[in-house]
Amino acid sequence: MKKSSPSxxxxxxxxxxxxxxxxxxxxxxxxxxxxxEVASLLQVAGAIILGIxxxxxxxxxxxxxxxxxxxxxxxxxxxxVILTLSFVGVVVLLNYVAYRHPxxxxxxxxxxxxISDQTRKIISGLKDDIQIxxxxxxxxxxxxxxxxLLDTYKVEGKGKIKVEIVDPIREPARAQQMQITSDxxxxxxxxxxxxxxxxxxxxxxxxxxxxxxxxxxxxIYFLQGHGELDPxxxxxxxxxxxxxxxxxxxxxxxxxxxxxESKQVPADARAVVIAGPEKPLLPEERTALKDYLDKRxxxxxxxxxxxxxxxxxxxxxxxxxxxxxxLVVDPTRHFWNDVAAPAVTEYRFHPITEKMKSATFxxxxxxxxxxxxxxxxxxxxxxxxxxxxxxxxxxxxELTKVRQDAQxxxxxxxxxxxxxxxxxxxxxxxxxxxxxxxKAPESRLVVVGNHLFASNAFIKLGNGDFFLNSLAWxxxxxxxxxxxxxxxxxxxxxxxxxxxxLIYNLTVYLVPLLMLLLGAFVWWKRR
Numbered sequence: 001m002k003k004s005s006p007s008x009x010x011x012x013x014x015x016x017x018x019x020x021x022x023x024x025x026x027x028x029x030x031x032x033x034x035x036x037e038v039a040s041l042l043q044v045a046g047a048i049i050l051g052i053x054x055x056x057x058x059x060x061x062x063x064x065x066x067x068x069x070x071x072x073x074x075x076x077x078x079x080x081v082i083l084t085l086s087f088v089g090v091v092v093l094l095n096y097v098a099y100r101h102p103x104x105x106x107x108x109x110x111x112x113x114x115i116s117d118q119t120r121k122i123i124s125g126l127k128d129d130i131q132i133x134x135x136x137x138x139x140x141x142x143x144x145x146x147x148x149l150l151d152t153y154k155v156e157g158k159g160k161i162k163v164e165i166v167d168p169i170r171e172p173a174r175a176q177q178m179q180i181t182s183d184x185x186x187x188x189x190x191x192x193x194x195x196x197x198x199x200x201x202x203x204x205x206x207x208x209x210x211x212x213x214x215x216x217x218x219x220i221y222f223l224q225g226h227g228e229l230d231p232x233x234x235x236x237x238x239x240x241x242x243x244x245x246x247x248x249x250x251x252x253x254x255x256x257x258x259x260x261e262s263k264q265v266p267a268d269a270r271a272v273v274i275a276g277p278e279k280p281l282l283p284e285e286r287t288a289l290k291d292y293l294d295k296r297x298x299x300x301x302x303x304x305x306x307x308x309x310x311x312x313x314x315x316x317x318x319x320x321x322x323x324x325x326x327l328v329v330d331p332t333r334h335f336w337n338d339v340a341a342p343a344v345t346e347y348r349f350h351p352i353t354e355k356m357k358s359a360t361f362x363x364x365x366x367x368x369x370x371x372x373x374x375x376x377x378x379x380x381x382x383x384x385x386x387x388x389x390x391x392x393x394x395x396x397x398e399l400t401k402v403r404q405d406a407q408x409x410x411x412x413x414x415x416x417x418x419x420x421x422x423x424x425x426x427x428x429x430x431x432x433x434x435x436x437x438x439k440a441p442e443s444r445l446v447v448v449g450n451h452l453f454a455s456n457a458f459i460k461l462g463n464g465d466f467f468l469n470s471l472a473w474x475x476x477x478x479x480x481x482x483x484x485x486x487x488x489x490x491x492x493x494x495x496x497x498x499x500x501x502l503i504y505n506l507t508v509y510l511v512p513l514l515m516l517l518l519g520a521f522v523w524w525k526r527r
Contacts, residue, residue: 009057016053022046115152117355119206123153126160126213134186135168135175142184146200150186153205188212207249214251218270218475221257226310227278229451231256236457240275243459246468252475259285265292271299271474276451280311290315293421293443299474300444303451306366307396319419320374321447324367328413328449329402330390335361339402342386342415350381350418351478352446352469358462360384362415365450367392369414380419383446384466385412416466418473419445446470 023046030039132150136143143165150163168175168183178187188195188208195208222231222240231254233239244254257265257272259281265272265288272292281289289312292298302312306327313323328342335341341363347353362384370380390411391404404410421443448470453463472478 012053012056014053015056016050019046019049019051019053023050115149115156115202116206119153119202119209120156122206122209122213123156123161126157126209128160128190128213130157130161130209130212131189132161132163132186133178133189134163134165135178135180135183136165137167137169137183140183142200146184146186149200149202149205203249207251211251217251217253218477219253219255219266219268220247220471220475221255221266221269221272223259223272223274223277224256225258225260226281227276229275229455231275234456237452237455239456240454240459242456243454243464243467246459246464247471250468252471259288264288265296265298269298271301271471273301273303273471274312275303275454276305277310277312278305278308280309282311286311286315290318293319293445294423297423297441297443300446301470301474302445302447303454304366304368304447304449305451306364306449316445316447318375319421319445320371320378320380321417321419322367322369322371323447323449324369324392324394324409325396326367326392326394326409327396328362328365328367328386328390328415329393329404330386330411332389333387335363338363340364342390342413344384344386344415346385348381348383348385350383350473352418352466352473353383356465356469358465360463360466361453361458361461362448362450363452363458365415365448365453367409367413367415368417368447368449370417370419377422377424378419379422380417382414383416383418385414388412415450416446416448418470419447421445444474446474 022042026039026042026044026046029035029042132153134146134150136146147165150165154161154163166174168180180187182198184198184200186197186200186205186208188197188205190212193212195211197204197208222228224230229238229240231240231244234241247254257269259265263284269292272289289298289300293300302316304310304312304323307325309325316323327340329339330342331339333343333345335343341361342365344360344362347356370382374380388411390413392409392413393402393404394407395405423441423443452458454467459467
């Protein structure tokens with residue numbers, strides 16, 4: 001048998017060693033952000049050089065390999081090697097396909113690892129690239145959670161969103177350059193515009209995207225001066241501070257309006273909210289609101305109090321709405337034990353309620369109905385209704401003896417209505433000036449027979465989606481009409497003292513005793 005050439009073998013070993021060193025150097029330096037390109041080059045070059053060395057060794061030992069291959073042991077060994085290499089190849093191929101075409105599935109009960117419809121809608125509407133740079137140190141316990149969430153944004157962005165995770169401890173110069181002062185800070189950038197987020201929740205990330213993509217900030221006015229709920233108040237029943245925070249997060253600007261001072265709705269108002277006045281509006285105020293709707297394509301969100309005449313009833317009747325002097329009672333679907341707080345779980349089809357699946361609660365709500373014969377140019381949808389077993393109670397003086405009488409309207413009872421008012425005269429002028437395809441100008445109106453559903457005590461029980469969707473429809477911010485990101489839930493089991501004692505006795509005494517008895521029985525049988 002011909003001996004192998006010492007020079008070829010020695011050269012192959014040297015080449016393979018050099019390739020191995022280059023490959024290891026590339027893997028070690030891959031973690032350095034400023035050496036990523038060099039690391040990739042070393043890895044590729046190292047793998048090629050190592051492969052050349054291995055091929056050289058195989059060529060050098062070809063005679064020994066051919067001689068050994070004739071034996072039975074060699075054939076069995078070759079089969080084992082082929083099967084092993086085939087298995088490794090399949091695994092590598094599957095990983096490559098999974099890397100190129102990632103498939104994700106959220107198997108949690110509450111879909112905690114899935115982004116909301118609103119986030120998907122905002123991401124799908126991106127026109128410019130978004131660069132997200134998250135500064136999380138390796139020891140930050142929130143790093144993995146933020147990384148997973150940002151990866152989801154990147155996948156949904158389909159090339160529009162680029163994500164980079166930076167360790168501010170290992171790269172202090174980078175952190176100083178972007179003025180990062182605390183670990184766990186994320187920078188969203190669109191061109192020259194930036195938004196800094198110090199939390200790692202989906203709602204914070206989505207709001208950052210929203211603020212970067214919206215060119216203007218819609219301004220929403222809250223009417224004041226008649227005992228309305230205050231957007232700056234922290235009172236649980238009479239304050240709207242939680243609602244104001246939610247609106248600010250969705251890039252709305254919140255302001256207050258005194259119609260007696262301004263005489264008219266400001267020109268920069270995207271919508272006006274009337275949150276439960278307890279005193280009647282003066283005639284000049286009602287005239288200003290009517291002019292806003294009829295002459296300026298106004299947008300109103302009216303929330304009424306039960307057993308309270310506001311002066312708005314006659315204004316609303318001109319748009320096909322009937323506001324009842326009653327109190328809706330629902331004995332089958334209500335909030336906790338309060339039959340006067342109907343819970344709505346089914347909605348009429350409308351952009352406001354299209355995506356809604358959770359319940360909305362309306363404590364102390366009066367009926368609001370849309371007429372079957374509305375005025376010309378007016379159309380409406382009854383958004384929310386109580387159950388068929390409910391009724392509109394009209395005997396408001398004896399609420400301690402609530403029962404359905406003949407004069408009470410049976411359920412289902414309408415609790416909220418969305419109205420569209422098309423201005424045909426203005427539409428004809430616009431069409432003549434700019435073409436027949438121009439959309440007719442319209443006013444929009446949402447009326448709810450209750451004001452407490454938006455208060456601090458109830459807004460976070462699912463009512464927030466109904467209010468914010470209504471506001472988005474009024475303001476024509478359709479990308480905001482969806483279901484908001486869920487806040488993380490803390491699932492835990494509350495045990496009584498008896499249950500705690502039972503679990504303790506089972507785990508500390510009973511289970512060990514059973515294992516001891518079982519062991520003694522086995523020993524006795526084998527003795």
